[in-house]
Amino acid sequence: MTDDTTFSPTDHALSPCPNLDITIEEGSQNSDQLLEHDGDLENDHETEQLFEIDGDDHEGNDLENECEQLFEIEGNDLETDRDDTTIVDFQNGISERKDYPPPIVGMEFESYDDAYNYYNCYARELGFAIRVKSSWTKRNSKEKRGAVLCCNCEGFKMIKEANSRRKETRTGCLAMIRLRLVESNRWRVDEVKLEHNHSFDPERAQNSKSHKKMVIGDKRKLEPTVDVEVRTIKLYRTPVVDAMGYGSSNSNEGEANNHFDRSRRLKLKNGDAQVIYDYFCRVQLTDPNFFYVMDLNDEGHLRNVFWIDSRSRAAYGYFGDVVALDTTCLSNNYDIPVLAFVGVNHHGQSVLLGCGLLADETLETYIWLFRAWLTCMSGRPPQTILTNQCRAMQSAIAEVFPRAHHRFWLPLVMQSILDSLSEFQEYDAFQTVLRRTVYDSIKVEEFEMAWEDMIQRFGAREHEWLRILYEDRERWVPVYSKDASFAGMSNSEMVGTVSAFFDGYMHQQTSLKEFFHMYEIVLQKKHQKEALDDLESRDSSDILKTSCYYELQLSKLYTKEIFRKFQDEVVMMSSCFNITQAHTNGPVVTYMVKERDGEEILRDVRNFEVMYDKATAEVRCICSCFNFKGYLCRHALCVLTYNGLEEIPFQYILSRWRKDFKRLYVPDLGSNNVDITNPVQWFDHLYRRAMQVVEEGMISQDHYMVAWQAFKESLNKVRLVAEKHM
Numbered sequence: 164m165t166d167d168t169t170f171s172p173t174d175h176a177l178s179p180c181p182n183l184d185i186t187i188e189e190g191s192q193n194s195d196q197l198l199e200h201d202g203d204l205e206n207d208h209e210t211e212q213l214f215e216i217d218g219d220d221h222e223g224n225d226l227e228n229e230c231e232q233l234f235e236i237e238g239n240d241l242e243t244d245r246d247d248t249t250i251v252d253f254q255n256g257i258s259e260r261k262d263y264p265p266p267i268v269g270m271e272f273e274s275y276d277d278a279y280n281y282y283n284c285y286a287r288e289l290g291f292a293i294r295v296k297s298s299w300t301k302r303n304s305k306e307k308r309g310a311v312l313c314c315n316c317e318g319f320k321m322i323k324e325a326n327s328r329r330k331e332t333r334t335g336c337l338a339m340i341r342l343r344l345v346e347s348n349r350w351r352v353d354e355v356k357l358e359h360n361h362s363f364d365p366e367r368a369q370n371s372k373s374h375k376k377m378v379i380g381d382k383r384k385l386e387p388t389v390d391v392e393v394r395t396i397k398l399y400r401t402p403v404v405d406a407m408g409y410g411s412s413n414s415n416e417g418e419a420n421n422h423f424d425r426s427r428r429l430k431l432k433n434g435d436a437q438v439i440y441d442y443f444c445r446v447q448l449t450d451p452n453f454f455y456v457m458d459l460n461d462e463g464h465l466r467n468v469f470w471i472d473s474r475s476r477a478a479y480g481y482f483g484d485v486v487a488l489d490t491t492c493l494s495n496n497y498d499i500p501v502l503a504f505v506g507v508n509h510h511g512q513s514v515l516l517g518c519g520l521l522a523d524e525t526l527e528t529y530i531w532l533f534r535a536w537l538t539c540m541s542g543r544p545p546q547t548i549l550t551n552q553c554r555a556m557q558s559a560i561a562e563v564f565p566r567a568h569h570r571f572w573l574p575l576v577m578q579s580i581l582d583s584l585s586e587f588q589e590y591d592a593f594q595t596v597l598r599r600t601v602y603d604s605i606k607v608e609e610f611e612m613a614w615e616d617m618i619q620r621f622g623a624r625e626h627e628w629l630r631i632l633y634e635d636r637e638r639w640v641p642v643y644s645k646d647a648s649f650a651g652m653s654n655s656e657m658v659g660t661v662s663a664f665f666d667g668y669m670h671q672q673t674s675l676k677e678f679f680h681m682y683e684i685v686l687q688k689k690h691q692k693e694a695l696d697d698l699e700s701r702d703s704s705d706i707l708k709t710s711c712y713y714e715l716q717l718s719k720l721y722t723k724e725i726f727r728k729f730q731d732e733v734v735m736m737s738s739c740f741n742i743t744q745a746h747t748n749g750p751v752v753t754y755m756v757k758e759r760d761g762e763e764i765l766r767d768v769r770n771f772e773v774m775y776d777k778a779t780a781e782v783r784c785i786c787s788c789f790n791f792k793g794y795l796c797r798h799a800l801c802v803l804t805y806n807g808l809e810e811i812p813f814q815y816i817l818s819r820w821r822k823d824f825k826r827l828y829v830p831d832l833g834s835n836n837v838d839i840t841n842p843v844q845w846f847d848h849l850y851r852r853a854m855q856v857v858e859e860g861m862i863s864q865d866h867y868m869v870a871w872q873a874f875k876e877s878l879n880k881v882r883l884v885a886e887k888h889m
Contacts (some may be wrong), residue, residue: 255386263288266340269543270352271566275307278342278350282312290363291315296339313339318826334361335654348505361747411744428464429522430500436673439468439520440678451850452476455520467528469535471517474690477828482819485650486516487549487572488575491663493524493552497671499678503664504536508574510696510724512662515686529559537563547647552635571639576632577601583628593621601640605771605785611643645787650819651728674816679791699723700822708734713800713811721794725820728792735797742805750778754805756798771798780812793817 253883263285265658279295286293291314296743298310316336341354373477452473458466483692489503503519519532544564550556580597587593596617604610614633637643641653668681700722708713709845714733718726743758753774772785782803783789788796795803795815803811812878818824818845839845860870 241786265357266352266355267543268352268355269347275310275342275344275350276349277821278352279310279312282340286314290365291338291359292396295345307344309341311339311341312386314359316359336360427460427522428466429468429520430498431465432675436465438676438679439465443470446472453848454539458531458535466522467531468520469517469532469539470519471536471539472686474686475515475517476539478506478508478514478826479543481824481826482508482514482650483516483540483543483545484543484648484819485547485652486550486552487557487652489664490551490553490556491666492669493521495671495789497669497673498674499669499673501665501678502532505664507652507828508693509722509822509824510693510700511651511728512689512692512696512724514689515664518682521660523551524555526555526558529556532563533559534625547649549649549652552579552632559767568644570644570647570649570653571613571635572638573601573653575639576639580629584623584626587621589621593617593623596620604640604642605769607642610636610640626774631814641787641791645790647790648793649791651792696724697822705730711736712809713803716810717794717816720816720822720823721820725794729794732788732794732797732800736801739797739801742801750790751776754802756784756801758798773798773802775802775806777806780808781814783813789815793820824863825859 181210188680216669245529246423263281266282266285270278270281272281279357283293293312294317296311296313296317299308300306301308302438314336316332316334319333319335329807332356337356337358339354339356339357340352342350343353345351350694399744428688433452443453443455443603450473452729453470454472455470456470457468460466485506487505489505491497492499492501500520500521502519503515506514506516508514519536521528522533544567547568547570548564549570550560552571557569560567575637576596581590581594584590584593600613600617604613614636617628621627632639643655665681668685669678673681703723705718705723705726708730711733714730717729721729738760739758743755744752746753753772756771756773758769758771760769773782775782782795782799782805784796784798784802786796786798788794795811795816800811856870856873
């Protein structure tokens with residue numbers, strides 16, 4: 164089955180060949196913290212003794228196979244297991260790519276040698292050499308657990324080498340990647356610094372230790388393994404409006420056949436196709452980075468639509484670690500089958516990351532939608548995806564985002580349980596026990612025993628929905644998801660914020676024309692709300708409730724809303740009344756923190772296990788508050804205080820919550836290479852750079868004046884060039 168699909172032609176001067184295939188490989192990303200022993204390990208012999216790894220002279224596996232490109236542009240038609248789909252980024256056109264893309268956080272490799280060889284190939288192509296700055300092994304074992312690969316110009320000469328006749332090549336360069344061994348023996352890039360403070364010297368780099376054994380033609384280009392197989396995406400420029408209707412006046416289809424076709428196409432009313440087309444065309448006039456893609460069936464009828472504006476595309480770079488799928492309209496049978504990709508910004512407010520109109524909720528449809536969305540996001544999947552319990556969606560996520568943490572959104576699951584038991588005789592008592600079982604269990608065994616007791620107590624063993632959810636418990640019960648990040652979206656208080664992005668603006672009979680009008684109003688209000696919250700967080704001072712320095716520290720860094728949530732943890736430190744050392748393994752100490760549940764002395768006392776690494780100041784509590792909410796819990800804070808830490812370690816201060824973090828809502832779409840013969844690329848490049856100045860200029864009145872002056876000076880210079888040619 165082969166379907167044509169239509170995309171939005173932003174660049175009217177660009178006319179790609181209909182048979183051109185763009186092969187896009189989709190990436191993976193994660194932001195797990197990494198324990199690291201820093202040190203400049205130049206001496207190869209010493210390095211072997213310390214870490215069982217070579218420093219500068221890393222041989223790795225034999226580099227024998229021809230390099231493969233991470234991103235390819237092919238001229239032949241490739242087949243996919245899905246209908247032909249148009250997914251294209253409209254502002255870049257086709258530009259030349261390097262064989263080795265720059266490293267990004269989340270890249271994964273089959274082995275350490277593969278990771279090393281990839282970075283070495285990338286460095287060789289740019290014209291610099293690399294070495295192993297540091298690495299670490301598993302305790303009492305030679306198994307390598309992590310490493311830092313850096314530019315050969317990192318650091319400076321040691322004092323004892325200062326008088327050496329050897330030419331100084333160290334410049335203190337900070338370019339590096341940090342690797343960590345993760346599950347399934349894969350190596351993941353956890354940190355990347357791309358900027359160098361020196362010029363590249365390809366000729367000298369060729370003779371460096373890291374490159375001297377690499378021969379063009381028989382080296383193997385190693386690419387990071389990513390979330391799904393390479394997909395071929397065909398480009399078409401076809402009319403939109405005629406193809407979107409349910410047939411025309413020339414249609415002679417029978418009633419039965421027409422009914423069958425309608426089930427496979429988007430449910431549109433008269434004039435809706437024109438509404439979609441008009442809206443997309445109008446938006447593109449003011450937003451050149453607006454993206455949309457349409458999925459057509461064999462008869463040319465519209466089946467699915469996906470779109471996203473430039474601000475949402477840029478926001479994904481800041482808030483795309485955790486994404487929830489809002490299926491309110493689909494679940495409640497609205498006339499408009501809208502699905503929204505939603506994240507949470509630095510104020511804990513929902514932010515839109517894309518929208519779709521879907522013909523149905525089948526596996527095929529969701530796979531199409533997720534691939535369209537992922538392609539728009541340059542192949543970078545989220546770390547965690549939250550959805551309802553739809554089986555088709557679950558299977559599609561497993562195929563398109565195989566390494567993302569897929570979880571059912573807890574508040575929706577809890578509400579579905581309570582709705583299914585609304586006529587239960589002991590409803591109130593059951594609700595209390597259910598919440599305690601799900602939210603208060605801190606160990607798997609504890610949850611499973613409490614669940615069994617609950618089922619027996621209320622005689623609910625034959626309840627089918629409870630049985631199904633228990634089988635899927637690893638996808639929604641918090642105690643099974645301690646290694647996933649949720650950015651606070653697992654909290655019940657986020658129900659109104661995320662689950663229904665358009666709540667209050669839509670009803671079941673809202674028309675498509677009303678929706679698009681309302682859509683712009685909602686986005687405008689969300690943007691205004693974020694700007695006002697930015698202003699309030701920057702200009703107002705929070706009232707401190709304790710004398711703890713951690714509270715003062717984050718009051719200066721975090722936005723008002725997030726700080727208030729963290730402040731509650733600081734206040735609750737007073738309920739932790741006893742800390743004892745339970746176990747020691749080298750620098751890692753396990754503490755037992757006793758907490759009184761409530762203000763009364765005789766209330767229940769709970770024990771929380773907290774691990775603390777004195778060498779790296781890494782702390783982890785069994786409650787996993789940091790992963791669930793994005794800030795440390797009271798138990799971890801007590802252990803830090805117990806160990807004399809005056810400030811919260813930097814790795815536990817997330818940039819996604821900071822009020823001073825610069826967020827420029829202009830998509831970073833990669834290469835700065837511009838085809839100087841292509842006016843379309845002139846526009847795209849200048850527009851992106853100008854919008855960055857606009858965003859910076861909005862920070863304050865001083866920023867505005869500087870930006871305005873710069874624009875005037877630039878315009879005068881450009882006009883001088885024009886006058887010279889007159």
